[in-house]
Amino acid sequence: MAFTGETLNDRSKGKDVRTSNIVAAKAIAQAVRTSLGPRGMDKLVTLADGSTLISNDGATLLSKMNVLHPAAKMLVQLSQSQDTQAGDGTTTVVVLAGALLDACRNLLQKNIHPTVVASAFLQAADKACEYLRLISRPVDASDREQLLNAVETCLSSKVVASHTNVLAPIAVDSVLGIMPDTDDKDAPVQLDLNDIRLVTQLGGTVDETELVHGLVLAQKGASKTGGGPSRMANAKVALLQYCLSAPKTDIDNTVVVSDYASMDRILREERKYILGQCKAIKKSGANVVLLQKSILRDAYNELSLHFLAKMDIMVVTDIDRADVDFVCRTLGCLPIAHADQLTADKLGQAELVQEVYMEGASSKVVKFTGVKNPGKTMTVVLRGSNDFVLQEAMRSLHDAQCVVRSLVQERALIAGGGAPEAEASLKLKEYAMSLMGKDAYCFAAFAEALEVIPYTLAENAGMKPIHVVTELRAMHSAGVAGAGINVKKGIVSDMYELNVVQPLLVSVSAIRLASETVAMIMKIDDLVVVR
Numbered sequence: 001m002a003f004t005g006e007t008l009n010d011r012s013k014g015k016d017v018r019t020s021n022i023v024a025a026k027a028i029a030q031a032v033r034t035s036l037g038p039r040g041m042d043k044l045v046t047l048a049d050g051s052t053l054i055s056n057d058g059a060t061l062l063s064k065m066n067v068l069h070p071a072a073k074m075l076v077q078l079s080q081s082q083d084t085q086a087g088d089g090t091t092t093v094v095v096l097a098g099a100l101l102d103a104c105r106n107l108l109q110k111n112i113h114p115t116v117v118a119s120a121f122l123q124a125a126d127k128a129c130e131y132l133r134l135i136s137r138p139v140d141a142s143d144r145e146q147l148l149n150a151v152e153t154c155l156s157s158k159v160v161a162s163h164t165n166v167l168a169p170i171a172v173d174s175v176l177g178i179m180p181d182t183d184d185k186d187a188p189v190q191l192d193l194n195d196i197r198l199v200t201q202l203g204g205t206v207d208e209t210e211l212v213h214g215l216v217l218a219q220k221g222a223s224k225t226g227g228g229p230s231r232m233a234n235a236k237v238a239l240l241q242y243c244l245s246a247p248k249t250d251i252d253n254t255v256v257v258s259d260y261a262s263m264d265r266i267l268r269e270e271r272k273y274i275l276g277q278c279k280a281i282k283k284s285g286a287n288v289v290l291l292q293k294s295i296l297r298d299a300y301n302e303l304s305l306h307f308l309a310k311m312d313i314m315v316v317t318d319i320d321r322a323d324v325d326f327v328c329r330t331l332g333c334l335p336i337a338h339a340d341q342l343t344a345d346k347l348g349q350a351e352l353v354q355e356v357y358m359e360g361a362s363s364k365v366v367k368f369t370g371v372k373n374p375g376k377t378m379t380v381v382l383r384g385s386n387d388f389v390l391q392e393a394m395r396s397l398h399d400a401q402c403v404v405r406s407l408v409q410e411r412a413l414i415a416g417g418g419a420p421e422a423e424a425s426l427k428l429k430e431y432a433m434s435l436m437g438k439d440a441y442c443f444a445a446f447a448e449a450l451e452v453i454p455y456t457l458a459e460n461a462g463m464k465p466i467h468v469v470t471e472l473r474a475m476h477s478a479g480v481a482g483a484g485i486n487v488k489k490g491i492v493s494d495m496y497e498l499n500v501v502q503p504l505l506v507s508v509s510a511i512r513l514a515s516e517t518v519a520m521i522m523k524i525d526d527l528v529v530v531r
Contacts, residue, residue, distance in 0.1 A: 014525030017463030021071035021521050022101045028075040029098020032058050036091045038156040039461040039487050058091030059083040078517045087402015088154050089506040097514040099452035103445040112438050118519035125515035127509045129422040134503045135481040136412040147172045153416045154403045158396040163206040170211045171400035178380045179380040189365040191405045197379045202445045203361025204383035214380040217353040228309035230355040237348040238286035244304035246270040278307040284342045288314045288353050332373035333527025406503035415495035417447045418454030420507045425450040461487040
C-alpha cells in the first residue's frame with residue numbers, strides 16, 4: 001500500500017526572516033564596533049530630553065538607542081546581560097555576536113540547516129571555554145597587586161583612563177571591604193555591589209575622589225535652624241521614621257478656631273507635644289538625629305529643630321526611604337518608627353559626625369567616620385568637573401568594581417589584548433580538523449569569527465589588522481598562549497609579561513552569551529506582529 005503525504009520544500013519565508021534578523025543585529029554590532037578596546041572611539045549621544053551623553057561603554061550606548069527591530073533588541077539585551085553577569089566586556093559580546101551571525105549567514109548559504117548551526121555553535125562555545133580555562137592563571141583574592149592589574153586593564157578603555165591611578169585602588173579596596181569573613185579563603189563569594197554606595201559631587205576633579213570607611217550623606221548638610229551643631233564627636237545616632245511635627249487627623253478635617261484663647265491653647269499643646277518628643281530623644285542618649293522624608297506631613301518643623309538645637313543635638317533631614325536599609329547596616333542602628341520605641345540599644349555609634357564643605361563646589365555633605373560596629377558596606381565620594389565626567393567616572397568605577405567581583409566569584413585571570421580569542425580560535429580550528437561532516441564547517445566558522453576581537457582591536461588602534469592577526473596566529477602556534485595586541489606600542493607582545501590581564505569570567509561569559517543569542521536568532525523562522 002502506497003502512502004502519499006505533503007513535504008514542505010518551500011522555506012523561502014524562513015530564509016527571508018532569518019536574513020532580516022541577521023542584518024538588523026549586525027547593524028547594532030557595527031554601531032559599537034569602533035568603541036572596542038583602549039583606542040576605541042567615544043560616542044556622543046543626544047537623549048530625548050535634549051541632554052547629551054559621551055561614553056564608549058557598550059551597555060550604556062545600546063540602552064540609550066531607540067531600537068525597533070526585535071532581533072536588534074536581543075543584542076541590546078545581550079549587552080545588558082553581560083553587564084549583569086560580568087560587568088565588563090559589554091562591547092566585546094555584541095561585536096562577537098555580530099561576527100558569529102556573519103558566519104551563520106555563510107553557513108546557511110552552503111545549505112546547512114539552521115538547527116545544525118545553532119547546535120554546533122553551542123558545542124563550540126563550550127569547547128572554547130574549556131580551552132580558555134586551560135590557559136588561565138589562578139588568582140588569590142588577597143593579592144591586591146593582581147587585582148589592580150585586572151582593574152587597570154578594564155579602565156584603560158574608558159574615557160577616564162587618565163585617572164586609573166586613583167580609581168583602580170578605590171575599586172579594589174571598596175570591593176574587598178564588603179567581602180564577608182570566611183574560613184575558606186579560596187571559596188567563591190557572591191557579592192552585592194549595592195553594599196558600595198556611590199555619592200556624586202559636582203565640582204573638583206576625578207583625582208579628588210575618595211573612599212570612606214563609613215557613611216556619607218549627600219543631603220544639604222546638617223540643619224542649622226535654631227543654631228544646632230554641625231559637628232559631633234562620640235556620636236550616638238538615631239534614625240527616626242516618625243515625624244517631629246504636630247499630629248494631623250487621619251482624614252482631611254478643618255478645625256475652625258473662633259477665639260484667641262483657643263488658638264493659644266492649640267499652640268501650647270503643639271509645643272508641649274513636640275517638646276515631649278524631643279525630650280524622649282535626649283533621654284535615649286542620642287546626640288545625632290537622622291530624619292526620614294515624609295510624604296503625608298512635615299517630617300519636622302521649625303519648633304522641633306529649635307528644641308533639638310537647644311539640647312545640643314545635631315539634625316540631618318531628608319533621608320530617603322530607599323537609603324534607610326544602607327544607613328542602618330553601615331551605622332549598626334535600627335530604624336525607630338515611634339517615639340515609644342526609642343531606646344539606647346537601637347542607636348548607632350560613630351567617633352565623629354561632621355558637616356564637610358566640598359572644595360570646588362557649593363555643596364556640603366555629612367560624613368560619619370569611626371563607626372563602632374560597622375556593617376560590610378563602603379562609601380565612595382566621586383568628584384568631577386562637569387556632569388559628563390561625573391557620570392562616565394561613575395560608570396567606569398562600577399565596571400572596575402564588577403571586574404574585582406568577577407575575580408572573587410571565579411578566581412582566575414586570563415591575558416587581555418585579544419589573546420584569549422586568538423588562542424581559542426587556533427585550538428578550535430585544530431579541533432575542527434578532527435571532526436566530520438557539517439560540524440567541521442560550523443566549528444571552523446566559529447573559530448574564524450572569534451578572530452574579530454583581535455582584528456577590531458588592531459583596526460581601532462590604527463594598526464594593519466591582517467598583518468597583526470597573522471602575527472598573532474604565528475605566536476599562538478609557537479605556544480605563546482598569552483600573546484596579544486599591545487596597542488600602546490603597536491606590536492604583538494606577551495600580555496602576561498605586561499600585566500595586561502582580565503577576569504576569566506568576562507571572556508567565558510562573553511563567548512557563552514553571544515553563542516546562546518546567535519543560536520536563538522538562528523532558530524527563528526517567522527516574525528508574527530500582533531496588534
